Amino acid sequence: MNWIKSILFVIVSCNCLLGYAQLTKGNLTILEQTDYKTTKYNTVTATTYKKNGVNYVFSGGDGAFINVFKLNATGELMPVGAYELQNKKGPARGLVAHNIKGTDYLFVGNKGGNSVEVYSIEDNGSLQRAFVLNDTPETYLGTVITLKVIHIKNNFYLFVGGLESTPGLSCFKIHKNGKLSHIQSLADDDLIHTDGIIGMYSHKINGKTYLITGGFQDNGISSFEVFNNGNFKNINNIADNTTNRYLTGTYPVNGVTLGGNHYIVVGHRHHKYYKRGNFIKKKDFIFHGDGVSVFKVNEAGELIPHSVLVNNAATKLAGQTRIEILKIDDSEALVAIGTRDDNSIQLCKLNANGVLKPSGVLDTNYPIYYGLTSIKIKENFFFLSGSVDPKVKKMFAYKVNFKPKNGKKLRHVVNLKYKDAATPKEVNRAVENFVALKNKIPEIIDFEWGINNSKEGKSKGFTHSFMLTFKDEKALEVYLVHKEHLALINDIGSLIDDVFVMDYYTTE
Incomplete structure (x- = not known):
C-alpha cells in the first residue's frame, strides 16, 4: 500500500505550495440539470426535508395533490407517491416541514379549501393526514398562501398568511x-403589511424572535416580535417609495445571518405584470423598475433598508416569485431568485456586508411561481424547481x-504500473472499478483515462x-477519503507495482 502514501504525500505537498483555494468566493456560479421527474400537475410550491438521512422533495400544483420525491447525493429524483388533499380541493400552497417533538410533519396551506392540512411524514417518505384546520371568522386562513414554523423554547408555532378579502x-x-x-390573529390595517402575505422569515436575536412578513397588496414589509406564548406585536413597517425601494407587489421574503449581521432579502412581482382586472387592490402604483432589496434587522427587531440590486441588462429579475438562500460560510451565501416573467433563476452572492452581487443566471424557459426550493447534501448544493x-x-x-x-480546475492525474503477475482479466476489472468512481463520488466533475501508446520508450x-x-x-480531499475510493484501493492494491501522481491547476 505504499502507493497510497505516495498519493497522500503529493496532495499534502500541493496544498502547501498552492494554499487552500476556496473557489466559491467571487466566482461564476452555474446550475447544471441533474434530473427531472413528472409531477401530477404543474408546480406552484415546493419544499425539502431530511428524514433519517434521506432527502425528500415535496411539491404541489394547481390540482389537489402533493408529490413526494427522494433526492440522492448526485441529484437524482426518485418518486415516492402523490397524495390527495382533503375533499379533493386545492391547490396546495406554503409547504413547510418540521420535526415537532419527535414527529416529522408536513404543513400544507390549502388555498382552495381555506384550510391548513397537517401530514405526518412516514419513514418511507409517504404522507398520512393527521389534522385539518378550517378557517373561522376569527382566523385568516382564506386563500392560504404562506406558512412559517417558529420554535421558541419548548413550543412550536405555525404562522399563516394569505390573500383573502379580509x-x-x-x-x-x-x-x-x-x-x-x-x-x-391580527387583522391587516393601514399601518402593517399583512395583506397578501406570500413570504415570511424569522430571526432570533439576543434571545428574542422576530417574524418578518411581506404584504403583496400592501407593497411593504413588517416586523413582529413573537413571544414565548405565541402572541406577537408589530415592531416597524417599511413601504415602497417608488424611488430606491422595490416593494410594489412584495413577494418572496427570506433571510440569513452573515458575520453577525441579520439580513432579510425581499423580492417583488410588480403589479404591472398582472392583467386580472380587480385582483390588484391599489391601482395607483408607479413602475420604477425591478429590484431585490436587502434589509438589516437590528437588535430591537426593526427593519432597516440596507442595499438594493437593481435589474439591468446583465440580470434577470422581472417578476421575482421565490428567493432561496444557501449559506456557504459565515461570510457568504448563495441566493437564487426565481422569476415568473423572465423565465429564469438569477444567482447572486450575498456577502457579510449585506451586498448582493450577480454570479450567474439559468434560463429555465419556464415561468416559476413559488415552486423553487433548495437543499445542501454533504458538500453539494441543489435547487429544485417546477413551473406554474x-x-x-x-x-x-x-x-x-x-x-x-479564469476557468481554473484542479487535475488529479494517477499513473499506474501493474505487476507482471496481474492477469489481463484482473487489470480490466481494476480499470472498470476505477472508472466507476465517476458515478459514485459527486466531487468528481470530469474523468478521463487511457492506455499508454507512446513510442518514445x-x-x-x-x-x-x-x-x-x-x-x-x-x-479532492473528500474524494481521497471517500469510502468508494478506499474500497477501490483495497480491491486493486495487490495488483499495483508502482504509482505516480500529479496534481495541478489548469486554465481552459
Missing part, C-alpha cells in the same frame, strides 16, 4: 399529535457548480493513466 396574520400552537390550536405553466408537469433538479472566472513501465477533475483541494 387579510391578516394568524398564529397557532402546534401540538405533538399535529393538531393546531389558535393563539392570536400547466403544460410543464415536471420537477427539475439542478446542482450548483462554482467555477472560477520513456514510460518506465507505466501503462494506465487516469485524469480526474475537481473544483478545488477540498473536493
Whole structure:
C-alpha cells in the first residue's frame, strides 16, 4: 500500500505550495440539470426535508395533490407517491416541514379549501393526514398562501398568511399529535403589511424572535416580535417609495445571518405584470423598475433598508416569485431568485456586508411561481424547481457548480504500473472499478483515462493513466477519503507495482 502514501504525500505537498483555494468566493456560479421527474400537475410550491438521512422533495400544483420525491447525493429524483388533499380541493400552497417533538410533519396551506392540512411524514417518505384546520371568522386562513414554523423554547408555532378579502396574520400552537390550536390573529390595517402575505422569515436575536412578513397588496414589509406564548406585536413597517425601494407587489421574503449581521432579502412581482382586472387592490402604483432589496434587522427587531440590486441588462429579475438562500460560510451565501416573467433563476452572492452581487443566471424557459426550493447534501448544493405553466408537469433538479472566472480546475492525474503477475482479466476489472468512481463520488466533475501508446520508450513501465477533475483541494480531499475510493484501493492494491501522481491547476 505504499502507493497510497505516495498519493497522500503529493496532495499534502500541493496544498502547501498552492494554499487552500476556496473557489466559491467571487466566482461564476452555474446550475447544471441533474434530473427531472413528472409531477401530477404543474408546480406552484415546493419544499425539502431530511428524514433519517434521506432527502425528500415535496411539491404541489394547481390540482389537489402533493408529490413526494427522494433526492440522492448526485441529484437524482426518485418518486415516492402523490397524495390527495382533503375533499379533493386545492391547490396546495406554503409547504413547510418540521420535526415537532419527535414527529416529522408536513404543513400544507390549502388555498382552495381555506384550510391548513397537517401530514405526518412516514419513514418511507409517504404522507398520512393527521389534522385539518378550517378557517373561522376569527382566523385568516382564506386563500392560504404562506406558512412559517417558529420554535421558541419548548413550543412550536405555525404562522399563516394569505390573500383573502379580509387579510391578516394568524398564529397557532402546534401540538405533538399535529393538531393546531389558535393563539392570536391580527387583522391587516393601514399601518402593517399583512395583506397578501406570500413570504415570511424569522430571526432570533439576543434571545428574542422576530417574524418578518411581506404584504403583496400592501407593497411593504413588517416586523413582529413573537413571544414565548405565541402572541406577537408589530415592531416597524417599511413601504415602497417608488424611488430606491422595490416593494410594489412584495413577494418572496427570506433571510440569513452573515458575520453577525441579520439580513432579510425581499423580492417583488410588480403589479404591472398582472392583467386580472380587480385582483390588484391599489391601482395607483408607479413602475420604477425591478429590484431585490436587502434589509438589516437590528437588535430591537426593526427593519432597516440596507442595499438594493437593481435589474439591468446583465440580470434577470422581472417578476421575482421565490428567493432561496444557501449559506456557504459565515461570510457568504448563495441566493437564487426565481422569476415568473423572465423565465429564469438569477444567482447572486450575498456577502457579510449585506451586498448582493450577480454570479450567474439559468434560463429555465419556464415561468416559476413559488415552486423553487433548495437543499445542501454533504458538500453539494441543489435547487429544485417546477413551473406554474400547466403544460410543464415536471420537477427539475439542478446542482450548483462554482467555477472560477479564469476557468481554473484542479487535475488529479494517477499513473499506474501493474505487476507482471496481474492477469489481463484482473487489470480490466481494476480499470472498470476505477472508472466507476465517476458515478459514485459527486466531487468528481470530469474523468478521463487511457492506455499508454507512446513510442518514445520513456514510460518506465507505466501503462494506465487516469485524469480526474475537481473544483478545488477540498473536493479532492473528500474524494481521497471517500469510502468508494478506499474500497477501490483495497480491491486493486495487490495488483499495483508502482504509482505516480500529479496534481495541478489548469486554465481552459
